[in-house]
Amino acid sequence: MKKNYPVGYGRPPVEHRFKRGQSGNISGRPKGVRNFTSDLREELAELVSIKDGDSSVELTRQRAIVKAVVNAALEGDQRAATLVFGWSSRAFGDAEMESDPDDQAIAEASAERQRKRDGGRHG
Numbered sequence: 755m756k757k758n759y760p761v762g763y764g765r766p767p768v769e770h771r772f773k774r775g776q777s778g779n780i781s782g783r784p785k786g787v788r789n790f791t792s793d794l795r796e797e798l799a800e801l802v803s804i805k806d807g808d809s810s811v812e813l814t815r816q817r818a819i820v821k822a823v824v825n826a827a828l829e830g831d832q833r834a835a836t837l838v839f840g841w842s843s844r845a846f847g848d849a850e851m852e853s854d855p856d857d858q859a860i861a862e863a864s865a866e867r868q869r870k871r872d873g874g875r876h877g
Contacts (some may be wrong), residue, residue, distance in 0.1 A: 836868055 761767055771869050798816040805811075813821070822840075826834035839861045 832864065832868065832871075835864055839864060 759768070790827055798814065800815050802815055802818055803812050803813045804818055805809045823834050827838045
């Protein structure tokens with residue numbers, strides 16, 4: 755069989771080209787399979803009951819995690835405080851953090867203590 759068409763880079767032989775109406779990735783990801791982001795978003799949106807004093811309150815898991823970390827920071831946990839400051843600067847931007855000099859000084863002092871504790875490993 756004589757080929758009367760060019761074959762080369764970007765021009766595979768006719769028998770190896772995609773067929774009309776057929777996917778190029780036949781064994782690819784099946785439809786409806788969720789990715790990690792979707793799974794995480796769904797898990798964090800689920801409601802959980804937590805005790806708040808004598809009563810029980812329903813919160814999303816995300817809100818419960820934020821509440822637990824903020825409470826740990828208030829109790830003196832340095833890692834939790836650093837985490838809260840990091841979340842705040844990403845959520846609200848550096849401009850809002852810089853608006854209160856006291857907050858900025860506390861954040862810088864906390865970061866400096868963490869750097870000394872880590873022995874300068876994280877820059």
